[in-house]
Amino acid sequence: MAEEDTESRCSIPAGFSPALTKKQKLKVNIYNEVLVRLKDSDVSEARQPGFEDELWSHFNRLPTRYALDVNVERAQDVLMHKRLLHMAHDPATRPAVEVRLVQVHSSSGSNSSRKADAQCSGSAGKQSHPPPAFGLSEDLELALEAKKLQVQHGNNTVPRPIYEITISTSDKPKLLSELTSLLSDIGLNIQEAHAFSTTDGYSLDVFVVDGWECEETERLRQTLVNVILWSEKNPCLDHNVMPPVLGPDGGMKVTGDHVSTSSEGKDIWEIDSSLLTYEKKIASGSNGDLYQGTFCGQDVAIKVLSTDRLNETMKEFAQEVSILRKVRHKNVVQFIGACTKPPNLCIITEFLSGGSMYDFLRNQKGAFSLQSLLKVAVDVSRGMKYLHQNNIIHRDLKAANLLMDGNGVVKVADFGIARVQAQSGVMTAETGTYRWMAPEVIEHKPYDNKADVFSFGIVLWELLTGKLPYENLTPLQAALGVVKKGLRPPIPKHTNPMLVELMESCWQHDSSLRPEFSDIVNMLRQMTRRVADEREDRRKGKSAKVVPTLRHGSAE
Template sequence: MHEITFSADDKPKLLSQLTCLLSEVGLNIQEAHAFSTTDGYSLDVFVVDGWPYEETEKLTTALEKEIFKSEVFDHLSIPNDGNDVWEIDLNHLKFGDKIASGSYGDLFKGTYCSQDVAIKVLKPERINSDLQREFAQEVFIMRKVRHRNVVQFIGACTKPPSLCIVTEFMSGGSIYDYLHKQKGVFKLPTLLKVAIDVSKGMNYLHQNNIIHRDLKAANILMDEHEVAKVADFGVARVKAQTGVMTAETGTYRWMAPEVIEHKPYDHKADVFSFGIVLWELLTGKLPYEYLTPLQAAVGVVQKGLRPIIPKNTHPKLVELLERCWQQDPTLRPDFSEIIEILRQTAKEFGQEGEDRRKDKSGGFLSVLRRGL
């Protein structure tokens, strides 16, 4: 038996919504007690059975996932499991230069308790219920992930109108900027290292049932040690219990055909996007650069359009690319297999000694700095 208490703004049909929510988790309600306060709040207490474990950590996680799939609560009320103190004190956050700007928010460099950080701030005039939900989902996911190849979440301000997410500052910038703005080129050893870093980060996310849904060069950042990390979880989602998801999201040039067509999809959609990213690393070009994003999407779905692989590409990478962007998601490899393929390719390259000369450019960061 477990006792579960919900605190929320009081509203019509709340009790029935909570009852459905508990049922979706597989719980049986033995007792229910509802209390309303004079200042408009509700306290709903349920005694339930049907959860097969005595410990409550997995139950809390299951309830969190169901809450985020529902419309029961204000989605800014992000559950805290007690292990993370992630609400940022604005008094300790100092804003520096603006790094980038988008239609829904701005990105700043700043400091938090003397640490260099990146601050993503939502524009108050653009905040609506959908954007609030997406913001809360990003915080919900980022505060749970800890991996060397995933940008480190530091905290968030979740009290409107100051909605922002604070992460470690990545001094190397994005792979997209390096390739397309600085016109940088990756030698094969560095390319393989970056690809392995990204694959490790994505493998970790998939092992934790998180689908990124917008993997592209712009969302891969480099730190001062040239370690590549996956970033931007604005449209990431915890994988549904059914194992598949629907609804189009992401960026057309990197998007898997099943996502473009609004068909059910799973983590293999990220593998397709990784294939496009790997092609970018190889060529330094924008995918389908002579087509509009919509034309590219139509070509991918209706004509099986894929980027042209350069003739001098390592055979193992050619095979990997073709497997990653298979039309049938079940034929695409998992990231655990991709990591092994890339490692083996790196090992063979080292043994063959195809290019042992030092990179005269000084690597990713030096070229980027010269460009700046």
């Protein structure tokens, strides 16, 4: 190959600023390396006019993380990703799904996985398979899982076959949550996942899984296409909630224990949208925007539902209205009313000037003092105790969903995915935010209100450290670590031993071992008194008291 030809292909793509950041330089270098590998191969597509621009366009529409994570030695995988994203544009070929057997080598270099490959009819007679396109997370050492997950074949032990599933479809809120749930529903165990969104509204999600029998990969691919299509055609189906529909007058009707408005009788909390004044936007999300405003002279927060995804978001909107209208507690955000007739769909609550605990921690650039932490924790646990006493599971408890008023009182907020607990006492369907999610929820197993207790334990850690849980991992890597490795956030040295005990009891893997919020309230009150006593003793120059062990259900 001529030296000048190589140089012409290894340059900054047209239209890209020469003033590159470190990550942008890496992205360009990876693009060039993939380009060279493809042109040096026998891939006919790489010899077509305009291919260089098409390849750069592919890299540029995906986040920089895609380029940094992809295995450049498997340059043809990039073409596969490019092809799937192209197919996702056409409703006739969407979702685009690719399934292949992959080879996962453990750190010991064992070749035992080849024995399994040879026995799979999907291997087409080959003795080995390519590695995954993005590898496996070193942080969690998930590559070792492939060696541990084994089945018996006579007297020989061989690993289960490992598959890489790549899915491209229209991007939407909570798509990754839906896909992981669907994979679990058909019996697949996710060992690793990489999720990317393009700049033009499409997704590229790559899963490394096991749990599928040794069959043709085409059968697994077709199964996935079928279940994804079914899910897209039935977006409102849920084991515990009936889908909302619009009544003949345009008002919202939800069957069962949920919102119902009709022309025959208007609920007292229905608000005339003309009485609302919007002052400034506070936040934006995939389902709508949050504004500060006024209603009849009162400062309020107005959560406006986006009409772009009305069919997808109506269920959560109805559910939040249903729950908020029933609750009234000092430590739960106060519901004022709602507009439930399109196009003015919004929820109006009290305005809490202190903002969220998440923002408070970031603004003060540090964690709470122990005394302040205990005050916040008592407020949150009181609110959660009330919700659980009324059979309401929050399902998304985290610092970002805890708001503070002007007097420093903290309240539980954001009931978009909260649910009324089923009569059986357990629920299914994964929901919430991965970094705070209980292991039984991550694994799509039945769960109850103890899932909120697990999340509360993570919230305590947030308040203690001022950091994002598992900040060096992606959300899905963190979730896999929680389930498979017993991963929990590291508790700093010199943390109050009573607080350590409470956090560890809250995030027990076995939900039955976690305390109830009624117990947590009592434990926090004990802790508050003891911390205050110790401070007073130090002030008076006395020696600190011996700290007794906290017990669930101790008297106040």
